[in-house]
Amino acid sequence: SSVRITCTAPVNIAIIKYWGKRDEELILPLNSSLSISLHQDQLKSTTTAVASPAFSEDKLWLNGQEKSVQESRLQALLHEVRRRAAKRPLEDVQREEEVVESVNSEHRLAPPSWHVHISSKNNFPTGAGLASSASGYACLAFTLAQLFGVRGELSGIARRGSGSACRSMYGGVVRWTHGEQADGADSIAVQVIPESYWPELRVFILVVSDLQKAVSSSEGMRRSVATSRLLQHRATVLVPELLRKAEAAVKAHDFPAFSQLAMCDSNQLHAICLDTHPPIFYLNDTSRQIMRLVHAYNQACAEIRAGYTFDAGPNAFVLTTARDASKLLGLIAHFFPPQTSNSKRYIRGLPLTTD
Numbered sequence: 001s002s003v004r005i006t007c008t009a010p011v012n013i014a015i016i017k018y019w020g021k022r023d024e025e026l027i028l029p030l031n032s033s034l035s036i037s038l039h040q041d042q043l044k045s046t047t048t049a050v051a052s053p054a055f056s057e058d059k060l061w062l063n064g065q066e067k068s069v070q071e072s073r074l075q076a077l078l079h080e081v082r083r084r085a086a087k088r089p090l091e092d093v094q095r096e097e098e099v100v101e102s103v104n105s106e107h108r109l110a111p112p113s114w115h116v117h118i119s120s121k122n123n124f125p126t127g128a129g130l131a132s133s134a135s136g137y138a139c140l141a142f143t144l145a146q147l148f149g150v151r152g153e154l155s156g157i158a159r160r161g162s163g164s165a166c167r168s169m170y171g172g173v174v175r176w177t178h179g180e181q182a183d184g185a186d187s188i189a190v191q192v193i194p195e196s197y198w199p200e201l202r203v204f205i206l207v208v209s210d211l212q213k214a215v216s217s218s219e220g221m222r223r224s225v226a227t228s229r230l231l232q233h234r235a236t237v238l239v240p241e242l243l244r245k246a247e248a249a250v251k252a253h254d255f256p257a258f259s260q261l262a263m264c265d266s267n268q269l270h271a272i273c274l275d276t277h278p279p280i281f282y283l284n285d286t287s288r289q290i291m292r293l294v295h296a297y298n299q300a301c302a303e304i305r306a307g308y309t310f311d312a313g314p315n316a317f318v319l320t321t322a323r324d325a326s327k328l329l330g331l332i333a334h335f336f337p338p339q340t341s342n343s344k345r346y347i348r349g350l351p352l353t354t355d
């Protein structure tokens with residue numbers, strides 16, 4: 001006998017960035033953050049988990065390759081799911097079975113003592129320079145929660161894998177609230193705007209480099225927290241205001257305001273990276289050329305019709321609306337012609353919607 005579940009989770013793009021932890025172990029952030037989840041028709045992670053009393057250990061395959069399950073964050077996530085599953089009230093089991101039945105055709109839940117075999121895949125190339133850990137850990141958390149019948153708030157489980165993963169538990173516009181509690185119980189993600197709210201919004205992902213980044217975001221954050229005084233000011237004073245304004249801009253479908261806030265926040269993150277000692281450089285010449293192109297486009301339109309945001313790497317997320325999408329993509333293709341195969345400097349545009 002075995003229980004099997006398959007689920008998917010979206011990629012999310014941070015508009016107001018998470019940078020800095022107040023607790024490394026529990027992955028609790030110094031500041032709240034805001035992201036948009038991309039449509040799952042385009043980019044997503046898919047996880048299948050099978051639990052069986054016949055398995056003698058947990059196993060994991062990422063994109064078909066077996067990986068060690070000893071990694072500490074994976075262990076923390078698995079432990080957290082099983083801990084919650086063990087607290088499941090017995091009288092709930094029948095009702096939970098009905099819930100699981102609607103997700104999958106299986107009729108049972110796995111007891112938390114059973115070992116799991118997990119296969120996780122992305123429908124976008126790894127090494128495309130996209131953060132796959134957020135959608136991957138979110139998907140893992142959700143799938144295991146279904147398998148073991150864990151209900152209620154699940155983003156706190158995904159967070160144990162990677163901070164940004166908790167935002168991939170929802171579609172649309174999502175806020176991860178930093179929370180106050182030492183155990184992280186209130187450091188959770190909430191959907192602030194549903195998927196269908198702003199269908200005109202578009203995101204292009206421009207892959208500038210598919211090389212592994214030199215400084216991981218975890219390491220970069222650790223360094224910034226230890227050395228940047230700008231970070232302290234950002235976390236406590238600047239982010240609360242940015243968040244409030246960004247949420248208001250989304251609610252009002254105010255693209256110029258939304259896009260301006262996204263650019264400011266991204267530039268602020270990279271300013272903090274420069275203020276970090278020793279400094280961290282995530283952007284390269286191509287990233288900066290993309291920034292210039294976006295500003296030139298806006299100037300020519302005499303209005304903000306495009307924006308950009310960069311995570312801990314040189315790849316650009318270009319924001320725009322349906323009205324400007326093809327014109328902007330044409331300009332991008334003109335100035336940054338796609339280069340093939342093993343060239344380190346190529347750009348690929350993926351039109352993405354968030355509806």
Ligand code: DP6
Pocket residue numbers: 014016017018019027033133161162163164165217218310311312
């Ligand atoms: C720049 O979530 O990858 O993309 O919590 O250590 O796993 P860990 O870090 P991670 O950091 C993401 C940083 C960012 C901004 C963001 O996504 O908010």
